[in-house]
Amino acid sequence: MTPTLRTERLLLEPYAPGDEEDFVALFQDAEVSRWMGDGPATEAEDRALFGRVFTQVYARDLFAVWAVRRDGLLVGHAEIKRTEAVAGHEIIYALAPSAWGRGLGTELAQAVVAHGFGTLGLTEVHATVAAENEASLTLLHRIGFQHTRDIEEEDGSTTRVLTRHR
Numbered sequence: 001m002t003p004t005l006r007t008e009r010l011l012l013e014p015y016a017p018g019d020e021e022d023f024v025a026l027f028q029d030a031e032v033s034r035w036m037g038d039g040p041a042t043e044a045e046d047r048a049l050f051g052r053v054f055t056q057v058y059a060r061d062l063f064a065v066w067a068v069r070r071d072g073l074l075v076g077h078a079e080i081k082r083t084e085a086v087a088g089h090e091i092i093y094a095l096a097p098s099a100w101g102r103g104l105g106t107e108l109a110q111a112v113v114a115h116g117f118g119t120l121g122l123t124e125v126h127a128t129v130a131a132e133n134e135a136s137l138t139l140l141h142r143i144g145f146q147h148t149r150d151i152e153e154e155d156g157s158t159t160r161v162l163t164r165h166r
Contacts, residue, residue, distance in 0.1 A: 002064040005031050005115060007107045012078055015053055018068050022074035023050045031097050043140035064115065068095070068108055075099040078112050085151065086126035086161055089116055105139050113143070117166050124165045131158040140164075 005012040015023065021042065027033055027046040041049070067069045068076030076095040080152050083090045095105055109127075116125040127145060129136045137160060145162035153159055 001061055002058065002066060003115070003119065004134060005066070005111050007111045009070055009084075010075075010104060010107055010111070011069045012108070013066065013069065014015055014058065015050070015067045017054070019074055020047065020050050023067070023077070026074065026077060026094065026096055030095060032094050035136065036092075036094055065114075068093075070099065070104065075104070076108060078108055080112050080116050080120070080125070082129075083126075085128060086163075088124060088126050089120065089122050090126045090128060091116065092127075100135075106143060109139060110143055113164060122166070124163055126164075127162045129160050129162065131160050137162070 004012040004014070024046045026042060027036070027041065027049070028043055030040060040138040053065050057063060059120065063079060063081035066078045067074050068078055076093065076099060078094075079090055081092070091109060093105065093108050093112060095108065099105075113125050116122045126148075127136075127140050128151070129140065131137075132148070140162050143164070145164045147160055148163045149161045151161060152157040
């Protein structure tokens with residue numbers, strides 16, 4: 001079950017069915033989606049993804065997926081899950097552009113990492129980041145992640161794998 005986490009300014013909690021419009025708006029934001037997964041998806045694909053959070057992830061307790069709120073408003077998304085790309089647990093996070101530049105990304109990433117080390121008992125946590133995503137790379141380095149390798153993607157782009165040890 002996805003637990004509720006609190007930081008100084010953020011509340012990370014499981015999504016509620018009424019979050020669909022805000023979820024889709026976050027994932028449809030071009031500045032956000034360019035760094036997520038394989039890049040921008042259609043609105044229908046993002047609605048289907050939201051549905052799978054309930055029908056697959058929560059229903060089968062596969063991994064933790066959070067709605068990230070500040071002052072009651074959905075401002076982001078976070079996950080921690082095992083992935084083959086890193087042969088371990090990876091953190092995933094995104095914030096709406098309106099929440100950028102205030103240290104909230106650092107606060108969010110630290111909360112998810114702490115959950116991995118504490119609740120999940122992990123000894124290392126990974127992140128995969130597009131080589132061009134300087135803001136995320138800087139944030140992760142600042143909180144103790146180290147570059148471990150690169151993945152050359154089929155489209156010619158490079159994904160950086162970063163790892164933080166307990």
